[in-house]
């Protein structure tokens with residue numbers, strides 16, 4: 001991380017200024033103990049929050065206090081918060097000391113210390129225990145486990161402590177919505193909703209690009225900033241006229257992969273992919289539904305089908321759902337294919353897949369009948385209260401397409417190698 005680069009400020013919008021100065025003398029919200037900035041992506045929440053948080057904490061606690069900087073992962077926290085924060089401090093000409101790794105990872109500014117925390121899983125909150133803090137900045141807080149948010153609130157016990165939370169909307173039954181935003185008045189929380197127009201630095205072209213990236217529930221949440229239920233088709237942006245191509249040649253040049261969702265009683269689905277020029281072409285597929293065929297396949301029979309699907313292509317990796325332990329073992333034993341266990345974070349993967357579809361970066365060969373069929377049937381489970389879950393039917397090709405996106409396309413997009 002370069003420490004000497006300074007942030008180049010452009011004019012802040014009125015909404016960003018509200019977020020930066022709500023605590024200051026003369027503000028009607030100065031007595032609130034928390035601010036929540038939610039809303040659209042790229043709307044300038046994080047950068048305004050960083051500016052406000054440091055100005056407030058440095059002005060209010062010159063004697064030195066402890067603060068929490070939290071993100072879903074340390075990587076996300078560094079990317080979204082620490083890096084701009086260091087540039088902002090540079091631009092203000094404020095010296096700082098940054099310890100970037102270890103349990104004591106922290107940023108020291110003046111006499112204040114800001115510790116870095118990840119809010120990754122149920123155990124993440126353990127590191128907060130015993131801490132006494134004068135404030136917290138929580139970036140993307142709707143992705144945190146509830147117990148971390150509760151613990152973080154409990155830790156901010158110094159007189160005058162304030163919490164600064166930002167996020168994109170999720171389900172209307174989410175804790176952040178029901179317990180904080182909906183009870184903002186009674187709990188002394190200042191709520192600010194951001195839209196892309198609140199970021200004056202976004203060009204109309206960029207804004208249009210982000211608007212095109214999302215469909216359905218994701219459009220409502222990430223563009224319109226609504227806490228809305230996931231209902232209806234999951235990939236509502238899938239359009240056969242756009243995404244299905246009549247004939248995909250076997251002679252495409254690119255890197256070849258196979259993605260698999262394993263099932264014996266449930267269907268088994270596999271796709272042969274060529275990744276080229278930032279797009280993934282599903283050239284052919286293999287789909288076996290034992291119920292429909294009234295017989296089950298053995299792992300050896302599935303392996304033979306996998307060999308046939310691969311044909312003469314050099315396959316860089318076969319991406320398999322991590323639960324298919326015995327089949328993964330079999331593929332490894334045979335020695336022809338390298339195996340990758342698929343990344344299986346469902347919602348994150350669905351969001352990524354939906355975006356890639358919207359960007360026209362997933363192309364389905366017209367012979368892939370079962371994938372095309374499932375795109376038209378894959379729906380949200382509307383009975384799953386409080387969490388977004390796909391209905392677990394017609395989800396087999398959908399799962400392996402998601403595995404390909406999360407495990408192969410995302411790391412390649414970031415210019416990195418495939419991860420183990």
Ligand SMILES: Nc1ncnc2c1ncn2[C@@H]1O[C@H](COP(=O)(O)OP(=O)(O)OP(=O)(O)O)[C@@H](O)[C@H]1O
Nearest residue numbers: 008009010011012040041042043044045046047201
């Ligand atoms: N006043 C400003 N000066 C310079 N750059 C700005 C300003 N306001 C916003 N930006 C830039 O606009 C981009 C989006 O802002 P930011 O990351 O704060 O949005 P966000 O609402 O947190 O988005 P997301 O929901 O995607 O995390 C960033 O690159 C940020 O640096």
Ligand SMILES: [Mg+2]
Nearest residue numbers: 045046047080
């Ligand atoms: Mg942000």
